Amino acid sequence: MELLEFDYPSANRRVNKRSHVGVVGSGEMEVLMEPAETGMAHVSIRTSVDGFGRSWKGVIDRFFSKFDGAVRISINDAGATPGNVMLRLEQAAEALEP
Amino acid sequence: MSDITFSPAFIGRQSFIELDARERATALMDTGSSHELVGPFDRIESPWLPMQGIAPQSDDGCVVLKGTIAGRPAVVIALEGEFQAGSMGEVSGAKMTAALDFATRDSRNGKTTAAVLLLETGGVRLQEANLGLAAVAEVVASIIALREYAPVITVTAGTVGCFGGMSLAAGVSSYIVMTPEARLGLNGPEVIEQESGIDEFDSTDRALIWAINGGEQRVAMGVADELSEDNVPDIAEAVRKCIQAGQPAVLRSRQIELYRSRIKSINTSIQIEPRSLRQLWAGEKE
Numbered sequence: 001m002e003l004l005e006f007d008y009p010s011a012n013r014r015v016n017k018r019s020h021v022g023v024v025g026s027g028e029m030e031v032l033m034e035p036a037e038t039g040m041a042h043v044s045i046r047t048s049v050d051g052f053g054r055s056w057k058g059v060i061d062r063f064f065s066k067f068d069g070a071v072r073i074s075i076n077d078a079g080a081t082p083g084n085v086m087l088r089l090e091q092a093a094e095a096l097e098p
Numbered sequence: 099m100s101d102i103t104f105s106p107a108f109i110g111r112q113s114f115i116e117l118d119a120r121e122r123a124t125a126l127m128d129t130g131s132s133h134e135l136v137g138p139f140d141r142i143e144s145p146w147l148p149m150q151g152i153a154p155q156s157d158d159g160c161v162v163l164k165g166t167i168a169g170r171p172a173v174v175i176a177l178e179g180e181f182q183a184g185s186m187g188e189v190s191g192a193k194m195t196a197a198l199d200f201a202t203r204d205s206r207n208g209k210t211t212a213a214v215l216l217l218e219t220g221g222v223r224l225q226e227a228n229l230g231l232a233a234v235a236e237v238v239a240s241i242i243a244l245r246e247y248a249p250v251i252t253v254t255a256g257t258v259g260c261f262g263g264m265s266l267a268a269g270v271s272s273y274i275v276m277t278p279e280a281r282l283g284l285n286g287p288e289v290i291e292q293e294s295g296i297d298e299f300d301s302t303d304r305a306l307i308w309a310i311n312g313g314e315q316r317v318a319m320g321v322a323d324e325l326s327e328d329n330v331p332d333i334a335e336a337v338r339k340c341i342q343a344g345q346p347a348v349l350r351s352r353q354i355e356l357y358r359s360r361i362k363s364i365n366t367s368i369q370i371e372p373r374s375l376r377q378l379w380a381g382e383k384e
Contacts, residue, residue, distance in 0.1 A: 001148055001151040001152065001153060018139060020137075020138045020139070020156070023118055023119075023155070023178055023180045023181055024153055024154070024155040024180075024181050025180030025181055026180075028180065029153075030138070030155060030156060032138055032139065032156055034139065046148070046153045046154075047153060048151065048152055048153045074156070076153045076154060076155055076156065077153055078152075078153050
């Protein structure tokens with residue numbers, strides 16, 4: 001299992017809601033999004049599949065090129081593909097909006 | 099394109115099987131009545147899985163909703179079949195046991211609270227070994243305590259089914275609701291094949307598995323109570339019916355002599371078939 005952490009200081013728009021989507025099933029993952037008390041976005045990932053840090057960074061960077069919420073994101077992953085990761089992030093972000 | 103003039107009934111169905119554990123639990127409760135206890139943001143998760151390189155889940159695959167069903171107080175406890183095959187670990191077991199015990203306490207104090215267990219599970223979580231076994235024992239004890247005061251209803255809809263130690267939890271429930279897609283049994287087909295050989299049970303023979311463990315057979319044998327299509331309103335109605343019926347006059351798991359005599363009456367010199375077992379077992383059900 002690998003632990004990955006990323007920070008996005010430019011994502012600083014206040015959010016008030018939290019959201020939870022997905023299940024840690026084979027080839028799937030869950031995302032928890034909640035307001036970050038530090039005023040900027042943090043991402044922590046726990047994945048059962050080791051050695052894909054660069055792919056994770058690529059997908060999360062791309063997500064934050066379009067999303068600016070100051071959220072704490074926690075991901076538990078059991079081998080989701082990059083496309084699936086992006087879909088789950090977008091789904092969780094959508095559930096944060098009023 | 100021409101207009102579609104006919105579509106089969108199943109197209110209009112609202113599948114229960116396709117829902118995750120939280121959606122299933124919510125779908126069975128009165129709209130707007132439920133709130134979750136020890137939810138994902140409380141992060142009460144398995145401490146044992148990360149030690150073995152497995153990503154845990156923030157609710158440990160066990161969802162507890164408190165609310166009402168048909169206007170009566172109820173707790174729905176749902177296992178997530180997609181996470182570690184719905185297996186029972188220390189945390190998911192503690193959540194289920196605590197929820198059942200609170201329902202027993204409320205029921206004793208005059209607020210009768212039924213429990214609905216949504217079991218999609220292979221049984222004990224092997225990664226948590228003895229703690230998982232202890233969890234199943236506690237769940238069974240808590241069901242037996244609660245069923246004296248309020249009905250405990252097990253729903254197994256599929257597609258994981260309900261096997262292993264948790265089939266005992268189903269067995270001591272007041273009622274069992276199944277879909278034709280669901281399976282219920284103590285040892286799963288692959289376990290039987292592994293232990294006794296392919297001559298005993300061929301775990302690739304889907305028709306054989308469903309003829310023995312499937313919902314239709316289980317209800318026809320009288321070891322489960324309600325057969326419902328995989329449709330949310332149908333399953334919700336079956337659960338409401340059980341809650342409104344209250345406690346059964348005689349609990350199935352107390353009918354020890356009845357089942358002992360049935361087992362005794364089987365002629366083991368010939369191979370018994372699912373259909374003949376159904377006839378033999380149907381007894382007072384038909």
